[in-house]
Amino acid sequence: MGGLQTDAELVGRALAGSDAAFSRLVERxxxxxxxxxxxxxxxxxxxADDVAQDAFLxxxxxxxxxxDPAGVRPWLCGIAWRKAQDRIRSSRRGAARDSVWLESIQLPAGVSPEEKLALxxxxxxxxxxVRACVALCLADGWSHGEAALALDLPLGTVKSHVARGRARLLKALGGPDHDA
Incomplete structure (x- = not known):
């Protein structure tokens, strides 16, 4: 087993029945x-771990x-997104979850508690x-194309969701809202 195997190579081995190869994909x-x-x-x-476990299964x-065996990451995130949608639909606690997430992130210096609550x-x-597009493109640095593939949304929809989400978050922080 020399060197680091590509995702495509691991997918091929997993399709041939290798649990170890799929485990490596999961680890990666x-x-x-x-x-x-x-x-x-x-x-x-x-x-997140519960939904991820469901998604990997x-x-x-x-x-x-x-x-596309080389496109494992967007494919996995697409499955995770669909599992997350199921979870969101079955349990409408989005505001409380967002609050926990936002309390856990580091906001730029100078962001007041009031601004954080507005966010x-x-x-x-x-x-x-829209929240998923914002999470992938703004928080994780994905391209719009990668997010479109993972979320099974048209590219234009992802771009507009990111723009709309960014504008609403900026407005919440007292920034310009002309793009809303």
Whole structure:
């Protein structure tokens, strides 16, 4: 087993029946998937881990549906997103989750408690799909194309969701809202 294997090589081995290869894929991608889920769900580690576990189990079961073995990360985040949507629909505690998430992040110096609460409210008011786009593109630094692929949304929709979400968050912090 020489060198670091690519995602495509690990997918090939997993499709051939290697549990170890799939475990390596999970190890490689679990941190970004869990971070995405924490931001999307707005909750703590436990809920993100539960949804991530469901997503990785679903990924193992549907590995043959992966069209591009090199595109494992967006595919996994897409599965995680659908699992998160199921969780959001079954339990409408978005505002409380957003509050926990926002309390856990480091805001820029000079952001007052009042501004932080306004940001909590602004995040709580964002629809789940807008919140997911904001989490991937603004918090995680994904491209709009990667987010579109992962969330199974048209590219233009992702771009408008990010712009709308950014504008609402800036407005909550007292910034310009002309893009809203």
């Amino acid at each position: 991608h679990q941190a970004p998937v869990r971070a995405f889920l924490r931001r999307t769900l707005g909750g703590g580690w436990a809920e 679903a990924a193992w079961r549907s590995l043959r549906s992966l069209k 909590v409210d602004a995040m709580a008011d964002l629809p789940a799909d």
